[in-house]
Amino acid sequence: MHIYEGFLPWQWCVFWYALAIPVVVYGIIRIKKVTDEHPESKPILAVSGAFMFVLSSLKLPSVTGSCSHPTGNGLGAVLFGPAVVSALCVIVLLFQALLLGHGGLTTLGANTFSMGIIGPLAAWLIYKGWQKVEGSQEAGGFILVGIFFAAFFADLLTYVTTAIQLSLAFPIPTFESAMLKFMGIYAVTQLPLAIAEGILTVVIFDYIMKLRPDVLDKLGVLELVKKVGKIEEPKETV
Amino acid sequence: MFSNTLDNYAHSNKYNDLNTYFKVLFGILTMLMSLISTSPVVPLIIALFMSVLIIFGAKVSYKFYLKFFFFPFSFGLITFIFMAIFFGVGVHILEFGIFNLAVTADGFNLGLLVFARMLGGFACLAFLALTTPMTELFSVLRLIKIPQIVLEIAMLMYRYIFVFLDEAINMYHTQETRLGYSSLKKSFKSMGMLGSNLFIRTWMKGEQAYIAMESRCYDGSIRTVKKQGSIKTIGTRNLVLLVLFELVLIMGVYFTGSFRIF
Known part of the structure; x- marks a missing residue:
């Protein structure tokens, strides 16, 4: 859910830009450090950004019939870490505004804050927390529960942040009552979408884990998989 | 579902030869004027003016433009109605008689303002998106000192978006012809397969791109030939026109600032 231009x-607009810029700058510094040490990661970061863009332009099969798209930030955060995703997200949001007309330039700061910072951070924290949970490394399917909740909460918190942003901008008659109204709308329309994105992310992650666990291994996301003993020789992909 | 015709228009419209900096300055400044306006008058004028420029000046097909404009328009309208009913505390100007719902004057004014601002802002965004190709916007981003690394990643990303969109469309159609989206459960399975395969492919493409670049002496930076034209070649006439236009808008914002319908 992008906040529209205007x-x-x-x-x-200024306020959210001011909040988002330091985080994005930190993300850029991180990217610079990574690409200086491993120049081969530059094209990979770029194609990952393109992947996030394409993922977000897919229509999500939704239960309520309302049409929406996955944000992809949960998956991105689990794969690359929140700081890098926030920097990639700015570029993706800029492209979405200029190539698809989603979102906008003046609201770029606010959108970055909700989708590129809060959402990925939530996903990453939940995923890292889940890895610490006793027993989460025993059964293969159990990892996916963590992935589901990471994607689910990334989506959900993105919407909650958007609702907060909107009610801060229009606190009529009070902030609380405006918040209640926006949350009311979002709970109906976006909760099913968050669940749908959670399921979709699980399915995607499951396939990647089966087909190319070595990729995940390289990214350092899955020390887990090794312990589970699920790593096999990489199969030829279609 | 997958629309990239926006980019096609950006490369083939009548304003393509115009100075990039001029177009960007014009679009962004007008967008800011629409943003700071406190009455719906100026944003609505901007929306109309930009739409006329896009359709009659840049010769973008009006069917495409209307379709493109429809979504923000309907979203803005819903917001307008929502705000008019739920975001007012003042005088009731229209009672519905059920659930004690009513349109209030201040809610109506706020809704109209937001609606107008969205249309104005979106028209400016559409002007930028439809008349200026991304590749030229990069040179503007370079001018405002966006770090080189971000620009390089953005450029590579821009190139790969279309490669992957093509692949995604192909995969989607293939799955669809094999009834991959005939039920909700199958939809999730197919979509998951599409997403994961896309990710693996993007990964392989990224590695291959690096190998290809390295074998052509890639040393960590991508150098490109800049297109002719700079901020100095806008021309006095265009610059004067631009300043005059924005001044008129500022005056409009100032004089209509307290305009209210109710």
């Missing part, structure tokens, strides 16, 4: 008053 939806926020200019004071709030």
